[in-house]
Amino acid sequence: MSEIPSLPLPASLPREEAMRSWGQAASSYEPDVWEFEYRVHRYLGRVPEAELRARYDGVARNLQTIVSADRNVIPINSFLSSWYWYRKEHQTRFEFFLRDLPLHRPWPVIVKRDLSTAPARPRSPNAGDVLFRYGERKWLQGLLDFGRLRMKSAKEYALMEKDPARQDDEQIKHSYSPGQYVTITMPDGRDVHPTGDLKRSTSGTDYFLYCVSMDWDPHLFDDFSGTDCCVVIKNPDEFARRLERAAANLLPGWYFHHCPVEYFDTHERVRNERIDNAMSKEFRFAYQREYRFLFAGFGMAATGFIDLELGPLQDITELHMRP
Template identity: 25%
Template structure:
């Protein structure tokens, strides 16, 4: 009987959608997938999810990467740079110590749909007691000084796809009917963004260099207040809030990408939910702003390390 991994490999060979990627791009893709497969267990050990919680999508991607590399260079690890895994953004084990925040978050008995804001204690206390939130322009996050969990170009989504093209006859020659097509989808304007997590794992406190978390138990009431405060502070801007969609730049349809709410799948472990305020007219440069929505003791609580 054929195994799942054999089926995934056979499926890929029937549709080798990674064949246009350069070897370095395949290696980067492998690191992104390893980052999402790897998790910390409750004891702080590096592990993977199994059974019904298994991240099947990422295991399929991993199998497809190996199949493409094998086509080019032979069995694993042929084709990969020696030690390439060291460059992956894999969560660091804490064993024998428990993951940071495990016990703190467990105390709140989290429910589906809650939102979480990880930050420093002084900022989280300001959020809780006064409802003060910093909103930064999307361009702020494209800064090399930011850590890898935060840094991203929020104004552009890029990728490369393999596509079949209609042959075009020029000077007696027929062009190839296939090829690599690189694309770049840009936001029409800079905009303000305020980000939250819609779930938590055993890595957020470290990834976001946080020692506290605002746990928002009434997300609809909260986002209504937040969006309204932003629209009052920012005349000429429209506010929206929803979950981020994590896209595979090799497999998605560029014509359907909403850059304001789209991110590369390598960030999927963050489970981001965001509020944005976009100007009706295009603006390139925006200053950091602070919104005040009032005390949140009725809909939230604070947990600290």
Template identity: 75%
Template structure:
């Protein structure tokens, strides 16, 4: 088996009770164990080299955005945990070594982000107690002054080909199981193995959505096309109340919901992990730390977009311009 280096890991583990409640041991936080687990279940064995490189790039981007001291104490099975991303990075790089394919980039150096200039921060991972809407000032000034916003239908996001940070098929979520570990029984009783990975697709009702982030991150100003400012929503529950009220005449009887997105690995599903077409996303987007507001039609079509007006938001939100890059002396 190949021998690959391990990135410097956190010195702090989750509490022993948290590890035990997750049916794990301290060994599950060691890179040797990650390699052993991967050899037993080589879930990336059949994806292309290009897909493997793209996956690694996505993981590294997420590591820079997500890993922090307060996430080191979250058990490894959760995408909110620093350990989750260290394990994903190591196992993906291990697949490169198993293929004898050189890594296309240097190993990542994960450093603590400087958030001292942030106008607000959440009280913890996935807290949702403060929200951030990144965008262009010409739109976000209207959001502040009049509460004007646009909720797009799920199908609209699949059409945003020139905006990769926003483009995603929000109607159907896909995941895969390695074909080599699956046996299919044909009508005549014959057992066969698929020649590729088995693809699962999860779909559901149409819906309109409005997306925000749960943290201030200067990187997101570059990721979202045209972004030059951010509205910081200091009272998310009150914002949600006004949003629901503004839409009641346009969408009578539609179900309103808001909560953080759950990110999942399309190639390694957790046992009994539930995927929802509206509230789950491919983990390549995890750096966005998305929180969304949605109206679900349950049989009624959601197409195009709807424009809403909530009224002025100055009492519950603030507008902040994109931070200036640090000066180089």
């Protein structure tokens, strides 16, 4: 029996063969097991209280945005799974319990979202078969009519840190190993333990970036300043082809890439998880369900921004006003 009550959990589990392929069993989806796992590896034990509260707020936001029936069948180890977020919520709240701290806010309430009026939806989580660019009509009308868009460098995004939805560091990604489980061997052979968590930083090449979302979400209109409409990209592959062609003369020799962002927990890394400075983001931003188009320089500097014109896009895009 669990030591703290859990949120109401989904009635369905992933298929048995899916769980088994990851070395899981039905018990892996039970709150008392989550608490046992956490006591064995208390990865939030040294996180400052203010950061713990912010983490819980981020998990709650993602729970209310991401959880859905089609995600209940995804195994718990993936950030795409509803169960992943239920476990994160429970273990974060369990840390409050272990510290004898009151929770600073009400529990998140999970309600089924009515997206019946959405202009388009992906066929499955992370499918990337339809994309959504939220923004201001004065810019997005130009995207629709002429294919005009601006790709910003990672450094340029760093200047936008006052926008809460863009506060992720695009140049360096950080993660932490709980200090109580880390042993450092000194040159003289002595073993020492850090007094705090061990910080790991991952950096990489410069790049230019264009960001979109993989789902229709009315709440995203509130996240980006001035947003009043959304361009739905109905054929992402064709959009990518035109984007790559438009940039060919400006960025000769640069590597073009596009795919969904991978979200990671900065304090609980998955075994063999790869963090990339360009294609990975802290999991507090998972509600954005981001998809990226990217030109990487691999030694060539990316500064400022580049303006591109892809040509009219009415055949593969639609513009929809804020509901």
